[in-house]
Amino acid sequence: MSYSGYAAKLAQVRRCNCLRDDAVRTDKGCHRLSKSEFLVSGFSDISPMSAILNCSTIIVDFRDALSSPSHPLSGTSDVDSDLWLRIISSPIWSQFERGEITREQYCQTLGEKLSVDATVIDQVFLKDMALLESRPETRVLRLLGDLKSRLKDRLRIIGMVNLPKKAHELFKSHSSTGIFSNVFTSADAGTGTQTRTPRLAFFRHVLRTAACDPRSTAFIDTNPDYVLAARSLGLQGMLLNEHEVLYRAVYSPACLPVTRGQRFLAAQAGRLDSITNTGIEIKDNFAQLVILDLTGDRTISTITEPRPKWNFFEGEGVLTTKIFPCDLDTTSIGLMVLEPAYEEISRTMDEMLQYVDEDGIIQTYFDHDRNRIDPVVCVNVLTLFYTHNRGHELARTLHWVRDVLRYRAYLDGTRYYATAECFLYFLSRLLGTSDDAELHAELEALLRARLQERVGTRLADDEDALALAMRLSACVSLGIDNDADLKALLALQREDGGWDASWIYKYGSSGIMIGNRGVTTALAVQAIGATRKHCVGRLVAVS
Numbered sequence: 001m002s003y004s005g006y007a008a009k010l011a012q013v014r015r016c017n018c019l020r021d022d023a024v025r026t027d028k029g030c031h032r033l034s035k036s037e038f039l040v041s042g043f044s045d046i047s048p049m050s051a052i053l054n055c056s057t058i059i060v061d062f063r064d065a066l067s068s069p070s071h072p073l074s075g076t077s078d079v080d081s082d083l084w085l086r087i088i089s090s091p092i093w094s095q096f097e098r099g100e101i102t103r104e105q106y107c108q109t110l111g112e113k114l115s116v117d118a119t120v121i122d123q124v125f126l127k128d129m130a131l132l133e134s135r136p137e138t139r140v141l142r143l144l145g146d147l148k149s150r151l152k153d154r155l156r157i158i159g160m161v162n163l164p165k166k167a168h169e170l171f172k173s174h175s176s177t178g179i180f181s182n183v184f185t186s187a188d189a190g191t192g193t194q195t196r197t198p199r200l201a202f203f204r205h206v207l208r209t210a211a212c213d214p215r216s217t218a219f220i221d222t223n224p225d226y227v228l229a230a231r232s233l234g235l236q237g238m239l240l241n242e243h244e245v246l247y248r249a250v251y252s253p254a255c256l257p258v259t260r261g262q263r264f265l266a267a268q269a270g271r272l273d274s275i276t277n278t279g280i281e282i283k284d285n286f287a288q289l290v291i292l293d294l295t296g297d298r299t300i301s302t303i304t305e306p307r308p309k310w311n312f313f314e315g316e317g318v319l320t321t322k323i324f325p326c327d328l329d330t331t332s333i334g335l336m337v338l339e340p341a342y343e344e345i346s347r348t349m350d351e352m353l354q355y356v357d358e359d360g361i362i363q364t365y366f367d368h369d370r371n372r373i374d375p376v377v378c379v380n381v382l383t384l385f386y387t388h389n390r391g392h393e394l395a396r397t398l399h400w401v402r403d404v405l406r407y408r409a410y411l412d413g414t415r416y417y418a419t420a421e422c423f424l425y426f427l428s429r430l431l432g433t434s435d436d437a438e439l440h441a442e443l444e445a446l447l448r449a450r451l452q453e454r455v456g457t458r459l460a461d462d463e464d465a466l467a468l469a470m471r472l473s474a475c476v477s478l479g480i481d482n483d484a485d486l487k488a489l490l491a492l493q494r495e496d497g498g499w500d501a502s503w504i505y506k507y508g509s510s511g512i513m514i515g516n517r518g519v520t521t522a523l524a525v526q527a528i529g530a531t532r533k534h535c536v537g538r539l540v541a542v543s
Helices: 003-015 035-041 048-054 062-066 081-088 091-097 103-114 118-133 139-154 165-172 200-209 224-232 243-251 257-267 285-295 328-337 342-352 375-387 391-406 420-433 437-454 465-477 483-491 517-542
Strands: 023-026 029-032 057-060 156-161 182-185 217-221 236-239 274-276 503-506 513-515
Touching: 057 139, 081 103, 081 118, 091 103, 103 118, 139 156, 156 200, 182 200, 200 224, 217 224, 224 236, 257 285, 257 517, 285 328, 285 517, 328 342, 328 375, 342 375, 375 391, 375 420, 391 420, 391 437, 420 437, 420 465, 437 465, 465 483, 465 517, 483 517, 513 517
Parallel strands: 057 156, 057 217, 156 182, 217 236
Antiparallel strands: 023 029, 274 513, 503 513
């Protein structure tokens, strides 16, 4: 069965609502899908955030959609938010919603009940009307509009809210309501206290009138009572405590994170400079080469021409000596990404062999006065040598790298690299670029064990997207399932499609950290894309 055929079968099974136990029935029997398979296939049924993207209808409280932190009813102004909640929770407000009493009667009666002057009640009402009349372009409206424009006829967005008739009329004339297929208010739903949110009768009225299947309908709201009521009828309920959560819910994890990441990189092409944890921007060759290595897109990186040797910095040294030597680390990556003539590569490799210490371990710099060693640098140099079938010339360096792996010497990072994941990732890259049997016998089983130890473990920084991407990429390269880190990485994707800069390398003497959004995003895109291919392979295999 082809992948497209298998995807169609998945869709058919999902329409039959057979994914509640995370199982897919194929011609060969029942295959239980992992979380990774759900997340990257777009059929995720793990969380409300991803589930709403598999729905054909989204119901939203349009009062939430029109509200923003600056709105008078948000609780940030002189109108007391507690008073507002007491007003809209009152049966008198419900009567006013349905047009059973006049505005004057509403203000007078409710004022007496709440021991508040009628003019204050009227002021709250007028501010509510002003919200609709002002036609605000809130983040939620922009989000819903963007979502609707992308999904087009595949998605309906329905408004549902407790509002008086006058407010409903204003809403219908609102310039942004073209995104809504229909709007249901308590004023339309009939008489009685049961025809307003969160009463089940109101939900049933909307579902029936709009012909919504609860199983393919999502309801999003800031009120937990409303969300609970919706869920009790089988809808995908999503509680939003802040609008930023809605952005993450829509854009991650099921809404093409790879495509969004690629768009971020393209939009930032040529501007993906590094930054230190002290706020200093750095133009460095290393980050640009890594981005180019991961994406294969020369339009994104600022580097296009090969060189026989590379310096970490594009120009003068920053936060170090202005005259800074070329290094074997950047050079090794540069020679693999932008290959000059083989004769030049060979000459540079010959020169590299002159920079080993008394233990036979390759050094970091083309400078005998800077006799530093770092296991990640060693791994990258080994990758270059094994690519050109010269790995045997660095046998003692390989043995040291093996011992660093065996005894977990990398756990707190290395001299120039910030995290354990840096070592494990570049080691997986070494194995991925060479089919040398002795190399794999030396490292593969041990690396697999060390990666399995790290899966899902907490990082020093919970939002270290780069470490998660490195860990995930390394796991995928060795066929290790890593649902936990995939889910964590997807959740960290930002609104613009990129991931935040995480610390990858550091100054050996000062410990100042360096990160790059482009590197983090490129590696996240690579890792998620590789996970998708890995999972698709598993899906096809069982069919």
